[in-house]
Amino acid sequence: MADGRRRAFIGSFTAAGGPGIVTAEVDAGSGALTVLSSVNVVQDPSYLTLAPDGETLYAVSETVEGAVAAYRVAGDKPEPAGRPVPVDGSSPTHLSLFAGHVLTANYGSGSVTAVPVRPDGTLARSASGVLRHSGAGPHTPRQQRPHAHQVQPDPSGRWAVSVDLGTDSVRVCTLTDGALVLHRETALRPGSGPRHLAFHPEGSHAYVVNELSPSVTVCRWDAAQGVLTPLSETPVLPGAPARDAYPSGIATSPDGRFVWTATRGEDVLSVLAVEGEELRLVTTVHCGGHWPRALTARGGFLYVANERSGDVTWFAVDPLTGVPRRGGSIRVTAASCVALG
Numbered sequence: 160m161a162d163g164r165r166r167a168f169i170g171s172f173t174a175a176g177g178p179g180i181v182t183a184e185v186d187a188g189s190g191a192l193t194v195l196s197s198v199n200v201v202q203d204p205s206y207l208t209l210a211p212d213g214e215t216l217y218a219v220s221e222t223v224e225g226a227v228a229a230y231r232v233a234g235d236k237p238e239p240a241g242r243p244v245p246v247d248g249s250s251p252t253h254l255s256l257f258a259g260h261v262l263t264a265n266y267g268s269g270s271v272t273a274v275p276v277r278p279d280g281t282l283a284r285s286a287s288g289v290l291r292h293s294g295a296g297p298h299t300p301r302q303q304r305p306h307a308h309q310v311q312p313d314p315s316g317r318w319a320v321s322v323d324l325g326t327d328s329v330r331v332c333t334l335t336d337g338a339l340v341l342h343r344e345t346a347l348r349p350g351s352g353p354r355h356l357a358f359h360p361e362g363s364h365a366y367v368v369n370e371l372s373p374s375v376t377v378c379r380w381d382a383a384q385g386v387l388t389p390l391s392e393t394p395v396l397p398g399a400p401a402r403d404a405y406p407s408g409i410a411t412s413p414d415g416r417f418v419w420t421a422t423r424g425e426d427v428l429s430v431l432a433v434e435g436e437e438l439r440l441v442t443t444v445h446c447g448g449h450w451p452r453a454l455t456a457r458g459g460f461l462y463v464a465n466e467r468s469g470d471v472t473w474f475a476v477d478p479l480t481g482v483p484r485r486g487g488s489i490r491v492t493a494a495s496c497v498a499l500g
Contacts, residue, residue, distance in 0.1 A: 255310055395429040444485075
């Protein structure tokens with residue numbers, strides 16, 4: 160930020176009473192959050208991402224119609240930067256920046272959309288391309304059709320990678336003249352329901368958290384060829400869950416020694432140690448609330464958006480063990496994600 164202060168931007172589900180986008184100040188020493196403002200412009204801004212220069216914030220509108228919006232964030236309260244842009248897909252759950260475009264993963268329509276970003280950070284008036292996924296999986300009714308849940312660039316910046324819960328696969332794409340072009344599709348275990356992916360800081364491996372089975376799939380990543388190769392699958396819970404588990408978020412530590420996941424049905428964070436090309440479950444800790452929808456790591460802290468308890472909890476991470484220790488929380492009704500500036 161221009162004034163040197165760190166900010167956190169928190170998305171929420173307005174349809175469930177959420178305040179829209181909440182801005183909070185981040186204490187660099189403790190990781191603590193202090194609410195500064197909220198803005199309610201688009202419905203259900205459930206996922207947010209910041210431009211690299213920290214001046215523009217982008218938000219999905221996770222509605223049947225589906226849209227993406229841009230905000231200026233020079234002050235303590237985001238200001239809309241133009242009208243929301245339709246994504247030509249339904250229920251976008253995730254977005255990222257790639258090759259001068261905002262990409263959205265549209266869960267309802269099973270597609271990924273590209274919207275051009277102008278030089279000033281605002282959005283073009285319409286999408287430049289939509290890549291529609293195809294396929295299904297064995298888990299009914301969750302996998303009767305595609306459900307794109309996440310899209311992000313790989314660490315090299317050459318590829319866009321989309322994770323599809325409905326087709327049990329990860330797609331590697333390029334962007335040509337504003338259109339997403341499929342390069343390769345990698346199949347994961349049938350019925351696993353991949354939700355989100357996080358890359359190792361070195362860029363050599365990727366970790367896919369599976370929503371329909373409480374596990375993480377370890378993959379080797381070849382950035383030169385754009386090839387993702389599944390290697391192994393590790394449970395994120397120490398035993399069989401008492402109910403449907405619904406893992407959600409995943410993050411890697413800056414030093415690459417640990418992977419963390421959040422699981423909603425059990426209300427826990429899992430600590431997994433990276434051991435070569437395998438993961439080992441170390442322990443689980445309570446998420447600090449109920450229904451942890453998203454997990455964000457920054458430096459030595461973890462931030463968890465607990466949707467059903469309506470709060471965001473922060474944790475300090477032990478650098479030796481990777482185990483999070485709860486620091487505190489703030490109230491955010493129907494919290495869905497945390498983007499850190």
